[in-house]
Amino acid sequence: MIAAQPYAGRERAGALLExxxxxxxxxxGSETFTRAALVKAVDDVTFRIEPGSTMGLxxxxxxxxxxxxxxxxxxxxxDSGEILIDGQDIVTGGAAGKRFAxxxxxxxxxxxxxxxPRWKVGDLIxxxxxxxxxxxxxxxxxRVVALxxxxxxxxxxxxxxxxxxxxxxxxRIAIARALAVEPSVLVLDEPVSALDVSVQxxxxxxxxxxxxxxxxxxxxxxxxxxxxxxxxSHVAVMRLGRIVEAxxxxxxxxxPKDPYTRSLVEAHPVxxxxxxxxxxx
Amino acid sequence: xxxxxxTQRSDPAGTETQxxxxxxxxxxxxxxxxxxxxxxxxxxTAVSSVSFSVAKGEVFGVVGESGxxxxxTARAIIGLLxxxxxxxxSVRYKGEELVGASKARLRQARGAQIGYVFQDALTALxxxxxxxxxxxxxxxxxxxxxRRDGLxxxxxxxxxxxxxxxxxxLKAYPHQLSGGMRQRAVIAAxxxxxxxxxxxxxxxxxxxxxxxxxxxDLLLGVCAARGAGVILITHDLGVVAQTSxxxxxxxxxxxxxxxxxxxxxxxxxxxxxxxxxNSMPRLGDQGVFEPIPGSAIQVFGDLRACPFADRCARVADxxxxxxxxxxxxxxxTYRCLHPLEDTA
Numbered sequence: 170m171i172a173a174q175p176y177a178g179r180e181r182a183g184a185l186l187e188x189x190x191x192x193x194x195x196x197x198g199s200e201t202f203t204r205a206a207l208v209k210a211v212d213d214v215t216f217r218i219e220p221g222s223t224m225g226l227x228x229x230x231x232x233x234x235x236x237x238x239x240x241x242x243x244x245x246x247x248d249s250g251e252i253l254i255d256g257q258d259i260v261t262g263g264a265a266g267k268r269f270a271x272x273x274x275x276x277x278x279x280x281x282x283x284x285x286p287r288w289k290v291g292d293l294i295x296x297x298x299x300x301x302x303x304x305x306x307x308x309x310x311x312r313v314v315a316l317x318x319x320x321x322x323x324x325x326x327x328x329x330x331x332x333x334x335x336x337x338x339x340x341r342i343a344i345a346r347a348l349a350v351e352p353s354v355l356v357l358d359e360p361v362s363a364l365d366v367s368v369q370x371x372x373x374x375x376x377x378x379x380x381x382x383x384x385x386x387x388x389x390x391x392x393x394x395x396x397x398x399x400x401x402s403h404v405a406v407m408r409l410g411r412i413v414e415a416x417x418x419x420x421x422x423x424x425p426k427d428p429y430t431r432s433l434v435e436a437h438p439v440x441x442x443x444x445x446x447x448x449x450x
Numbered sequence: 451x452x453x454x455x456x457t458q459r460s461d462p463a464g465t466e467t468q469x470x471x472x473x474x475x476x477x478x479x480x481x482x483x484x485x486x487x488x489x490x491x492x493x494x495t496a497v498s499s500v501s502f503s504v505a506k507g508e509v510f511g512v513v514g515e516s517g518x519x520x521x522x523t524a525r526a527i528i529g530l531l532x533x534x535x536x537x538x539x540s541v542r543y544k545g546e547e548l549v550g551a552s553k554a555r556l557r558q559a560r561g562a563q564i565g566y567v568f569q570d571a572l573t574a575l576x577x578x579x580x581x582x583x584x585x586x587x588x589x590x591x592x593x594x595x596x597r598r599d600g601l602x603x604x605x606x607x608x609x610x611x612x613x614x615x616x617x618x619x620l621k622a623y624p625h626q627l628s629g630g631m632r633q634r635a636v637i638a639a640x641x642x643x644x645x646x647x648x649x650x651x652x653x654x655x656x657x658x659x660x661x662x663x664x665x666x667d668l669l670l671g672v673c674a675a676r677g678a679g680v681i682l683i684t685h686d687l688g689v690v691a692q693t694s695x696x697x698x699x700x701x702x703x704x705x706x707x708x709x710x711x712x713x714x715x716x717x718x719x720x721x722x723x724x725x726x727x728n729s730m731p732r733l734g735d736q737g738v739f740e741p742i743p744g745s746a747i748q749v750f751g752d753l754r755a756c757p758f759a760d761r762c763a764r765v766a767d768x769x770x771x772x773x774x775x776x777x778x779x780x781x782x783t784y785r786c787l788h789p790l791e792d793t794a
Contacts, residue, residue, distance in 0.1 A: 437733060443712070
């Protein structure tokens with residue numbers, strides 16, 4: 170079957186992702202006139218995701234979720250702490266670390282800004298394969314075709330440009346691009362929140378299928394508790410750079426302990442008029 | 451009663467015929483009555499013959515995906531569409547026709563009779579003027595108030611919207627406020643001239659979930675206290691379930707289904723409504739979860755078939771023969787030839 174082809178002969182099926190004592194501060198404000206303040210965006214974050222499972226990361230904007238995602242994908246460097254893929258540190262691991270870093274890929278929230286508008290879809294998906302020399306040049310096209318098909322894109326879409334696609338189709342392109350380099354961990358940074366309601370479900374189901382097929386490990390950043398409960402085996406709630414609560418999604422939703430988690434559960438708009446919540450104001 | 455300003459809607463296309471049934475009875479008449487409203491942008495048809503009405507004190511939810519015609523409908527009501535938009539049909543505010551009304555009349559209606567809360571607070575507010583100046587400006591458009599009186603009213607309203615230090619907020623510039631505070635300032639601008647109808651266009655979509663809930667409750671609380679009608683536009687079925695009395699589900703520019711909120715969620719009749727409900731995961735419920743295949747439609751030219759036909763599981767040949775006429779059953783009106791079973 171073409172579906173599994175890009176992974177044929179690869180033993181790697183999901184990796185263990187461990188994050189230990191991760192810290193990152195940013196300077197805020199210019200130093201020209203005032204002393205710059207240091208904001209702890211991520212403050213001593215530790216978690217582990219078992220191979221092939223999904224952890225949800227929930228929190229308000231500014232809580233540090235995306236900073237964690239960016240550090241795991243090596244887009245920014247942590248101040249301190251370790252990020253381990255199958256035990257190998259990808260931050261300080263040198264050349265071996267770099268090799269392992271390919272194993273973590275990211276799907277961004279907005280597929281409009283994360284795909285180069287001047288590149289054809291086929292080239293976008295194949296870029297990583299080329300860069301990492303994962304197969305001979307002559308075979309790239311076949312791999313891209315197979316992978317695009319697996320993500321629900323037809324062959325003729327490969328010769329078109331991103332703007333010719335709907336939001337949902339663009340997110341499929343972004344997913345295919347991330348998968349092209351044979352990662353074992355996928356960081357999904359709000360992958361459906363920019364999409365229409367009816368399309369969100371399509372993408373979530375696709376991600377589930379891909380996880381089952383390739384044994385991928387997911388870190389899912391989301392704000393919708395219902396999505397998290399449905400798709401994650403574990404969930405961590407972040408606030409002000411720290412993980413304030415972690416556990417099984419069901420426990421968190423039914424018995425939230427942290428005040429912030431409680432307000433999150435209370436604010437969740439339940440799509441059932443019989444379960445209308447009292448006004449908070 | 452409002453005086454008609456005398457300008458009658460010109461109807462060059464002749465698409466609207468006089469319907470005797472629609473003469474408003476003013477006692478208990480709806481606040482706003484939209485009938486057969488269509489909006490076109492060049493070849494794109496954003497809205498095709500949308501009809502609904504909203505009464506005083508009612509929260510009317512309008513749900514749909516992007517391109518379903520939600521915002522185009524809302525903006526057509528209040529004359530905020532660009533001149534390139536072709537509008538047909540009728541929008542009556544307390545019996546007064548607003549489609550084709552003069553610019554001056556619409557400008558007067560906006561704010562004083564119909565308040566519009568914009569989605570993006572950062573673009574809705576002027577970055578170089580204080581919140582106070584922008585709120586007093588609304589009052590000055592609708593009659594002269596002194597700066598002092600204006601600021602006093604603005605401060606009272608901000609306090610009603612649970613802003614802790616209204617006086618300081620009035621002196622602040624938009625960038626100095628948090629997202630939730632800014633959205634409250636935009637709500638205040640829409641409410642300050644005491645309109646009887648509020649149109650809230652995706653007001654909380656850009657906010658965090660916890661802030662979202664609070665801002666929504668504040669907006670609806672103030673509207674309820676004043677007995678104002680609300681048209682709440684959103685893509686979020688959860689928000690609708692939590693807040694609305696009646697709901698219109700828009701798809702491809704038509705009202706696929708209109709019902710009271712309980713009927714819609716318990717007993718959806720249009721296949722699109724049903725599919726939409728099944729395509730969202732629910733907290734504490736591992737039941738049905740089924741995506742709708744395909745993607746949202748964009749309509750070019752006249753709509754000649756059911757817009758949902760290509761994605762519908764119940765599609766038949768007659769669905770493509772024409773747009774199904776609205777069919778009323780109980781409290782529900784739907785436009786479908788092969789509706790879901792009535793489970794009520």
